[in-house]
Amino acid sequence: MDNHVYDLVGVGIGPFNLSLAALLEDIPEIDSVFFDQKPHFDWHPGMLIVGTRLQVPFMADLVTLADPTNKYSFLNYLAQKNRLYPFYFLQRLDIPRREYNDYCQWVENELDNCRFGHKVVDLEYLENEGHYVVSVQNMETEEIGQYQAKNLVLGTGSSPRLPKAFQGFSSENVFHTAEFLDRQDRCRQAKSVTVIGSGQSSAEAFRELLKERMEHPYKLTWITRSRSFFSMEESKLTVEQFSPDYVNYFYRFPQEKKDEIFASQDLLYKGISSHTITDIYNLLYENSVSNEDMNVDLQVLTEVHDIKEKGDTYEISCHQWEQNHDFTHESDVVIVGTGYHPNVPPFIKSLSSYIAWDDKGRYEVEPDYRLRMNIPNQIYVQSGISHSHGVGSTNLGLAVHRNKIIINHLLGEEKFPIYDKYVFQNFDAEKF
Ligand SMILES: Cc1cc2nc3c(=O)[nH]c(=O)nc-3n(C[C@H](O)[C@H](O)[C@H](O)COP(=O)(O)OP(=O)(O)OC[C@H]3O[C@@H](n4cnc5c(N)ncnc54)[C@H](O)[C@@H]3O)c2cc1C
Structure with missing residues (x-):
């Protein structure tokens, strides 16, 4: 057991938690460590086909939409690799999928708070101490170590x-x-x-x-x-549904209505x-x-x-x-090609009695991406939230905004400003 109590332990390092890990580097008040079972970062390796492109503009990198001056921006990656000129002459927003993976691997190599080759196998909540104990297996030695955390963030993605x-x-x-x-x-x-x-x-x-x-x-x-x-549907006005404005609009509906809306949005994804x-x-x-x-x-x-x-x-x-x-x-x-489903880790069930579940067995999620719980220590969720936050939940462009909200909540202050309106159109009649 490592006696240190982290402010935040992350489970899984896909793009969503990697973005959070990168943004946290400039925030010393939050002491974090992230684990992933893979030996190193690798983004859907079986689909990194030459010629495939990212379906969002490169600005949906790990940091830019929160902080364009952050050194982990895609443009700085290009600068460090001396590829700015080829990119400038390429004149494209949709970078190759293989390049996005290479960019994320570059960020991962620069960060100190990411541990690959480590699988989170269990979670426990110590009520008296007011923190979680996270059991983590080293994939090489098979040894299990324990880490203590005031808060958790689950970024376990999806499975085929x-x-x-x-x-x-x-x-x-x-x-x-x-x-x-x-x-x-x-x-x-x-x-x-x-x-x-x-x-x-x-x-x-x-x-x-x-x-x-x-x-x-x-x-x-x-x-x-x-x-x-x-x-x-990829027109510019349609894709405004992948905006914070639409997430806020969607979030406020009762669950039954959200399920109905989501079921009608196939053309978006x-x-x-x-x-x-x-x-x-x-x-x-x-x-x-x-x-x-x-x-x-x-x-x-x-x-x-x-x-x-x-x-x-x-x-x-x-x-x-x-x-x-x-x-x-x-x-x-x-x-x-039958798609993916959210990878909700089985060990979350060990905390079942602290978590509110809906009548379809899904966890309930607060607007700021915390599980609705009856204890003060938070579990933030990056994956398995389409039912609560809508169709944009798996979109790379919204992940960075979500991480701004998570960091603001952890700090208890608005480190990253959050605005009421980001896009041209209104979804909410009250905003008309
Ligand atoms: C082929 C493909 C292409 C996509 N392209 C785009 C795109 O262009 N634009 C877009 O907006 N969206 C795209 N998406 C959707 C979305 O952006 C991706 O699915 C993205 O990878 C989600 O990131 P994530 O961090 O949630 O999860 P993932 O990338 O799935 O990562 C989850 C990580 O958690 C780890 N993990 C799980 N359980 C544990 C555990 N118990 N302990 C330790 N580690 C664990 C896994 O090893 C994995 O590395 C694409 C999806 C797919 C499948």
């Missing part, structure tokens, strides 16, 4: 969602898009590859497979339950970026030159409800729901 129908098969052949790059060689050797789902990750995997078909002529199929391979669709269309066209049977199928309106092993291949049971028509399709490799 693999529906039951796709579980229990060889992970070489049936896998989630999150593993795409690890399994790309397997795809190259397959006679047929099928991608299921029409979100951004599925589209990026399909685009990559389509690119490589000239050299690796597998049969390629893309199936979605949706009515079309639809594009995300579930579709495909229009530039990815354009790339795919161009590649389809290229593939079709002097090629009567392209061996590429795109099937919409079709739900996959089961797959079965059939010798060396898989039989996929499909249902065209509008025609009520069942059919099967065979494929050697099945790539499942």
